[in-house]
Amino acid sequence: MSSPCPFKTSQEMVNAVDTVYTLPATFHKLSEAINSPTSSMDEIAEILGNDQSMCMRILELANSSFYGFPAKIETISHALTLIGAQQIRDLVLGTTVIEMFEGIPSDLVNMNSFWKHSIACGLSAKIIASLRREPNIERFFVLGLLHDMGRMVMFQKIPEIMTELIQQARVRETSLYKLELETLQFTHEDIGADLMTQWKFPTRLSETIRKHHQISSFVKFPLESSVIHFADICAHTFGFDGSGESFIPPVHPIAWSQLGLETSSLKEIEKELDRQLQEVMKIMMNK
Amino acid sequence: MGMIPLDKVHEGAVLEKDIADNGQILIKAGMKLTERHLKLCLSWGITELPIKGADPNQLEQDFLASIPPEFMKEAEEKRDQKTKLLDPSHPSTPILSQIYLFKILKGYQK
Numbered sequence: 403m404s405s406p407c408p409f410k411t412s413q414e415m416v417n418a419v420d421t422v423y424t425l426p427a428t429f430h431k432l433s434e435a436i437n438s439p440t441s442s443m444d445e446i447a448e449i450l451g452n453d454q455s456m457c458m459r460i461l462e463l464a465n466s467s468f469y470g471f472p473a474k475i476e477t478i479s480h481a482l483t484l485i486g487a488q489q490i491r492d493l494v495l496g497t498t499v500i501e502m503f504e505g506i507p508s509d510l511v512n513m514n515s516f517w518k519h520s521i522a523c524g525l526s527a528k529i530i531a532s533l534r535r536e537p538n539i540e541r542f543f544v545l546g547l548l549h550d551m552g553r554m555v556m557f558q559k560i561p562e563i564m565t566e567l568i569q570q571a572r573v574r575e576t577s578l579y580k581l582e583l584e585t586l587q588f589t590h591e592d593i594g595a596d597l598m599t600q601w602k603f604p605t606r607l608s609e610t611i612r613k614h615h616q617i618s619s620f621v622k623f624p625l626e627s628s629v630i631h632f633a634d635i636c637a638h639t640f641g642f643d644g645s646g647e648s649f650i651p652p653v654h655p656i657a658w659s660q661l662g663l664e665t666s667s668l669k670e671i672e673k674e675l676d677r678q679l680q681e682v683m684k685i686m687m688n689k
Numbered sequence: 690m691g692m693i694p695l696d697k698v699h700e701g702a703v704l705e706k707d708i709a710d711n712g713q714i715l716i717k718a719g720m721k722l723t724e725r726h727l728k729l730c731l732s733w734g735i736t737e738l739p740i741k742g743a744d745p746n747q748l749e750q751d752f753l754a755s756i757p758p759e760f761m762k763e764a765e766e767k768r769d770q771k772t773k774l775l776d777p778s779h780p781s782t783p784i785l786s787q788i789y790l791f792k793i794l795k796g797y798q799k
Binding site for chain 1: 710711734736737770771772773774775776779780781782783784785788789792793796
């Protein structure tokens with residue numbers, strides 16, 4: 403390695419993250435209101451109403467193929483009743499984080515491809531969860547959307563090291579995350595998870611992100627980790643490979659048996675993704 | 690019967706099964722599809738239709754046969770490179786490799 407990494411742990415790197423990565427007050431207010439047993443749907447709708455562009459995105463999603471509701475949803479109160487407050491909070495979380503990172507350019511990766519990969523992973527995760535008839539599929543979408551957030555921080559904080567690792571991974575024909583672990587003793591999974599902990603996100607989110615490549619029998623949330631692990635593989639396979647990895651990551655046997663998917667479901671996931679991707683991308687990337 | 694991608698269905702094809710949404714029939718089985726039907730299907734977000742006498746495998750084979758050999762060779766090389774880390778003995782590997790190959794080929798077609 404040409405230059406040593408100035409950070410000994412993932413936490414040290416997260417501590418050095420700029421204040422740019424601060425979640426807006428609306429998000430915290432919303433979280434508080436949702437977690438409080440005394441707040442009403444009207445109060446939650448009012449908090450959301452203060453952020454017009456966020457309201458627009460939530461309504462666009464509610465009316466898109468992401469949900470495929472038969473009738474048009476006109477108001478945020480209607481969306482809250484139909485989709486659920488927790489679920490809307492998760493969607494707000496996803497769009498807020500994307501907005502926050504969108505403004506930060508990177509010389510290392512094409513930001514457009516990076517977010518396409520993330521959205522394709524989020525949608526694949528949501529589709530896998532619905533094939534398994536899991537409740538609250540929005541959390542899978544958000545997990546997929548944010549699974550590589552740590553890499554974005556690494557591209558910003560240690561660009562030279564990451565450039566070298568990307569090249570090495572190509573030459574040595576191995577996964578980038580394995581080289582991160584070998585060289586730095588932590589991976590983008592740890593950075594993403596530590597950042598989420600700093601933002602006081604639920605453990606279910608942070609610990610899933612911490613283990614989406616390094617699957618074992620000991621992961622805290624085996625279903626969530628397995629879904630994101632395989633959704634990431636799907637995104638790469640379907641041609642959305644802007645994560646920095648040069649190869650389609652290998653399928654971990656523990657994740658595969660946890661999911662219990664038939665091989666025939668893969669084409670189903672692809673078809674469903676094709677149906678939803680363009681629309682959701684347009685909404686999430688504000689284009 | 691075969692499920693055929695909407696963009697491969699031509700006017701005059703005969704619908705094998707009812708197209709329904711929440712129990713409401715949108716297009717009845719046996720209907721000869723018109724341009725208007727196909728446009729409606731697109732606006733409803735339908736991506737494939739059950740067509741009488743159609744064979745999806747044949748469509749796949751026709752598609753593969755339409756690719757010039759030099760493109761096929763290049764696409765297969767790209768696929769082999771990209772799928773290097775997949776375990777050849779894992780049941781998902783053949784399907785993942787095939788989906789990736791088709792993605793590349795469809796890119797060429799465009």
